[in-house]
Every structure is written in C-alpha cells, then in structure tokens.
Amino acid sequence: MTTAQPSFLLPSFSRHSYEVSDALQFEPLPSSVRASEPGETAREELLLKKLGAKGWGRVHHFRNFYQQGWGDGSGKALSPRALEAFFEFLKSVNFSEEVLPSVFLTDSGGLELCWEEDGNRPIQLEFSPSGIEVYREKTGTEKILALTESLELARSVN
Secondary structure, three states, X not given: OOOOOOOOOOOOOOHHHHOOOXXXXXXXXXXXXXXXXXXXXXXXXXXXXXXXXXXXXXHHHHHHOOOOOEOOOOEOOOOHHHXXXXXXXXXXXXXXXXXXXXXXXXXXXXXXXXEEEOOOEEEEEXXXXXXXXXXXXXHOEEEEEOHHHHHHHHHHHO
C-alpha cells in the first residue's frame, strides 16, 4: 500500500520567524505597582459604599493621576490633609438611599463634595488643605471649619 503525498507544499519558514525581534529585547521597566497603605482597602470600600463606583473612580483618579499643574497648569495635586479630613467625614456621615453625592477636585488641591437635600437644596463641602468650607442652602449656612471638625460636620448633616 502506497501512502498518498499531499498535493500542496508547505511554505519554507526562515529560522528568524520564530526569534524575538530586537525591538522586544530590552530590560523590563520597574513595576509601577505600589504596595497599598495601611487601611487603604477599608478606605476604598468606604468610598464605594458612600459615593458609589463613579465617586470611587473619581477619587482614585484624583489621587493617582492629577499631579501639580493639572488643568490650565495651575491646579494643585490633592492635599493629603484635605483627603484625611474628607475620609474622616465619610466615616461618620449617613446619606439617605436616594442621595449619591458628587465629588470634584478643586484647583487648590481640595475635594468638593456636593449633593441635594429636602427639595433639591444644595449642600457643598470643600475639604481644602487649610479647612472645610461649608455651604448649606437649607439653613442658609456659609462658614469655614477647621479640618479637625469633620466629625462634627458629619453629625450636623445627618
């Protein structure tokens, strides 16, 4: 019995077709993955719980991608002091089910948190490096608090 030969021929391959190109032969860059800070997982969960996925994503971007000079070139990076007061506030505040605050990075490196209460009346809180600016239409309040007063502020808006 004779084995039938295929009627086509396979192309001949060069030895070089299976070698890594010179462009891919380089030293890998150091990893940009960083170890998380102690308590960072709890903070991430807090952001998700209080601000939802969109709010979590915005704060994540503000922390990791907005450096000194963002925007028109004069925007400041997020202040660690403002961020700390912001998290202290979030730990203690209780938003109703229908409230999902919006969060913004300010030019001065602070975080502004906004939502509406009682018939679309705005509340705006700006956690800046030097204090917390409060605007609450419902009570006609406009004031500046110390960063250490974030817990009292949370109790007052609950």
